[in-house]
Amino acid sequence: MDKNSDLLDRIQAQYADLRKSEKVVADYLRRHSTDKLQQSITEFAKTLGVSDATVSRFSRALGYSGYPDLKLALAEASGGVDRNSVVNIPSELDRNDPLITLSAKLSVLLSNSILGTQKLLDEQLLEQCVGELRTCDQVVLIGVGGAAAICMEAAHLFTKAGVDAKSYDDGYNQIVAAANIRKNNLMIGISHTGTTADVGNALTLARKNGASTIAITSEPHSLVGKSAARTLLTWNSNTPSVPLYGDFLEGRMSQLFLINMLYVGLIFGSDDSHTQQLKATAEALEAYYRYDRG
Numbered sequence: 001m002d003k004n005s006d007l008l009d010r011i012q013a014q015y016a017d018l019r020k021s022e023k024v025v026a027d028y029l030r031r032h033s034t035d036k037l038q039q040s041i042t043e044f045a046k047t048l049g050v051s052d053a054t055v056s057r058f059s060r061a062l063g064y065s066g067y068p069d070l071k072l073a074l075a076e077a078s079g080g081v082d083r084n085s086v087v088n089i090p091s092e093l094d095r096n097d098p099l100i101t102l103s104a105k106l107s108v109l110l111s112n113s114i115l116g117t118q119k120l121l122d123e124q125l126l127e128q129c130v131g132e133l134r135t136c137d138q139v140v141l142i143g144v145g146g147a148a149a150i151c152m153e154a155a156h157l158f159t160k161a162g163v164d165a166k167s168y169d170d171g172y173n174q175i176v177a178a179a180n181i182r183k184n185n186l187m188i189g190i191s192h193t194g195t196t197a198d199v200g201n202a203l204t205l206a207r208k209n210g211a212s213t214i215a216i217t218s219e220p221h222s223l224v225g226k227s228a229a230r231t232l233l234t235w236n237s238n239t240p241s242v243p244l245y246g247d248f249l250e251g252r253m254s255q256l257f258l259i260n261m262l263y264v265g266l267i268f269g270s271d272d273s274h275t276q277q278l279k280a281t282a283e284a285l286e287a288y289y290r291y292d293r294g
Contacts, residue, residue, distance in 0.1 A: 010062040022058040113250035116235030130265035136186040138164040143190035162277025171198030178202040183210035192251035194222025203227035
């Protein structure tokens with residue numbers, strides 16, 4: 001059975017059980033089952049006059065892990081994933097391009113991901129997140145795979161500025177950390193798709209225990225997005241994305257941008273203590289390397 005028929009069969013099998021708003025999505029996809037779905041979840045929902053949550057529920061009702069998985073199915077069915085494409089790598093990058101051409105294209109794509117994420121920022125929400133970072137006793141960062149690397153970078157930055165920051169990259173330790181977290185602590189969970197169950201479960205437990213929680217994800221209505229008290233959104237491109245199949249390049253850049261934004265907000269806060277601590281760290285490192293060379 002081809003991908004296109006599989007999608008239509010799924011819709012047919014579930015149609016009677018769908019909500020009225022979800023049937024709007026189903027009817028649209030029936031009419032456009034051979035088209036590649038180019039829009040983000042927010043843009044697609046707006047086009048149909050439904051909510052992001054409706055699109056997410058519809059995707060899961062059909063057996064997909066979420067909207068990105070549904071987009072991938074449509075892309076494959078319409079021939080949108082061709083021989084020059086690699087899953088999770090922007091379709092604008094062609095394997096036949098010279099390296100210098102690839103570098104030019106990639107620089108534009110990564111720059112666009114940062115600009116797209118910046119446009120999604122809510123000023124009040126960003127201030128609240130930075131405020132919690134400034135006043136918390138400890139920051140716990142959680143993520144798996146590529147997101148775990150972003151968590152490690154964040155812990156490194158925050159620690160140099162005098163924040164007690166820890167990073168955990170596996171579900172066991174993430175739950176242990178959430179179980180022992182305190183009310184004046186902050187947990188930040190990172191997941192591009194928002195479907196990482198370990199991260200979502202840890203955020204839920206930390207929130208239940210009274211800690212502040214922030215999610216960084218491209219899907220606000222995903223498990224991770226809904227588990228945190230506050231959610232910072234990253235830009236989501238039209239690139240078909242498959243969890244566990246490499247990293248989503250633009251997603252990682254967007255996550256790092258938000259971490260750097262939180263760091264800059266911390267350093268430029270009204271309290272000068274973090275700036276002084278960063279200076280003290282630099283002086284200690286300078287003395288360490290001077291001694292090492294001597």
